[in-house]
Amino acid sequence: MALTGSTGALGGLVAPALVDLDPLLLVRDASRAPALGLEVRVADYADEASAVAALQGVDLLLMVSGAEAQDRRDQHRRFIRAAATAGVGHVVYTSFAGAAADATFTLGRDHHDAEQALRESGMRWTFLRDNFYADVLPFFADRSGAIRGPAGEGRVAAVARADVADAVVAVLRDPAAHAGATYTLTGPEALTLAEVATRAGAVLGRDLRFEDETVEEAYASRRAAYDAEDWQLDAWVSTYTAIRDGSVAEVTDDVRRLTGHSARSLEDALRG
Incomplete structure (x- = not known):
């Protein structure tokens, strides 16, 4: 078994939970690998040759989606080709709710592309x-405590990162039972951003509020504040429009089905 993402927030929860299975850690920078007494190999999603070499002898692979980038689709496809070339048998991929070619959240389209590449890979x-x-x-x-964006009264079934990690661990411990399966991991309820602000503020001790914007205002405010490319602006703004149009409002029971425990509430997620 090989794990990517162990230097990140999600993979950093997964790797320690699987130490007993002696997984291999694939990282871009060996100096940042967690000190878990596990074998570490260096690979980069964008460097197909290095990935093929690093994946030799691996049958089961956790592929945590790569960092946001304009060429992320190409990076994902390079790494997936490398996995197939190296003889990997099964890839567990962290995707996004509602991943589709026309997903409102623009980065959800990247995830759809990776899913398609995996479907076509033979693995x-x-x-x-x-x-x-x-x-x-x-x-x-x-x-000032304002969450600003064009989300309106739309709802989001946001999930605790710890619940995603627990689900990943459950799948990796029994991969054959989940081959060919797609799970949508959500929290226990769908909240408006106004509700998120009120409830999160109470936990964090901050006066948080939601302020709706038009799409035009959202682009203008972010262009003024950040030196960002168009693809990044699209991703930021579509985070809110995906909430507004209901794309991320579905609540599922998949966290409980995989982990055996209920999905954490917003408050539980913030308290850690």
């Missing part, structure tokens, strides 16, 4: 489509 696959992270949403707020 077995399992897709874990997580919603937006409940423990991240409150930190969209600016210094």
Whole structure:
């Protein structure tokens, strides 16, 4: 078994929970690998040759989706080709709720492309489509405590990152039972951003509020504040429009089905 993402927030929860299975850690920078007494190999999604070499002898692979980038689709496809070339048998991929070619959330389209590449690869696959992270949403707020974006009264079934990690661990411990399966990982309820602000503020001790914007205002405010490319602006703004149009409102029971415990509430996610 090989794990990517162990230096990140999600993979950093998964790797320690699987130490007993002696997984291999694939990282871009060996100096940042967690000190778990596990074998570490260096590979980069964008470097197909290095990935083929690093994946030799691996049958089961956790592929945590790569960092946001304009060429992320190409990076994902390079790594998937490398896995197939190296003889990997089963890839567990962290995708996004509602991944589709026409997903409102533009980065959901990247995830759809990776899913398609895996379907066509000849390898077995399992897709874990997580919603937006409940423990991240409150930190969209600016210094004044305002979460601003064109989300309107739309709802989001945000999931605790810890629940996604628990689901990943459950699948990796019994991969054959989940081959060819797609799971949508959500929290226990769908909340408006106004509700997120009120409830998260109570936990964090901050005066948080939601302020709706038009799409035009959202682009203008972000262009003024950040030196960002169009694809990044599209991703930021579509986070809110995906909430507004209901794309991320579905609540599922997949966290409980996989982990045996109920999905954490917003408050539980923030308390850790």
